[in-house]
Amino acid sequence: MNYQWYPGHMTKAMRMMQENIKLIDLLIELVDARVPLSSRNPDIDGLGKNKARIVLLNKADLADPVYNGQWMDYFKGQGAYVLEINAKTGAGIKAINGLVQEACREKLERDRKRGIVNRPVRAMVVGIPNVGKSTFINSFAGRACTRTGNKPGVTKGKQWIRLNKSLELLDTPGILWPKFEDREVGMRLAFIGSMNDEVIIREELACDLLGCLKELYPEAVPERFGVDWQETFAETLEEIARCRGCYNKGENPDLKKAADILLDDFRSGRLGRMTLERP
């Protein structure tokens, strides 16, 4: 199967990113902790050079805790400021304020030398679709925040969320285009649901996922569905359909239904906390 993102989307996202990046001091990049490399767009390194950088391993609740730790070390080793978070519950988010101060220390120092004091750091959240940018902005900003700009008589243009006296966040996240360096990357993005499911043949995707799970978490499928690994992944999917009572009209196992169940179970963490890429 061919995993795709359209060039038109990419051009638009690139243009927006170039416009917005000029306005900010700090980039807060979200990646999916289950696939921290495939859910990253390395072009951000070029776009965001000279900006302070924070990497957030989001959806850490769905990823394998052992590898969350290893990925934290990996990104730290690359000179990034890193945290693992759950944007949905807000777990881990409190520590960000301290991290912002650390990541922006040089800039704050430079400002002080120029006599600029009390100018808040301006930050933008970036990431590929579905990594949790909007969820993160909502939990981080909470309800107590003030939105600035675009009020009658106030500055026209971008909306900033004032989080505290030292930090403002652009209220629209920067969308990065996924980078399909190879088929594996596209496939992993499809597993986590970061690709339009309409262009995907779900039975094929499910078989690819079974391949990945057999290699990395061989116990998970037998434990969850009570089936043994079969000769082929299509046969294993058939077994899952039988176990779950999914049949077509002709009494054949409904592979599409079984694929939906498998993918939903994986995406929601019901198959267990899993990390599909290893540092």
Ligand code: G4P
């Ligand atoms: P985006 O702006 O980057 O495109 O992503 P968005 O915030 O819309 O989040 C995409 C999905 O990921 C949402 O689920 C959201 O709830 C979920 N999500 C975000 N952060 C986390 C996290 O840390 N842990 C978990 N488990 N899920 C997270 P959805 O199914 O689209 O919506 P909903 O059913 O949760 O409302």
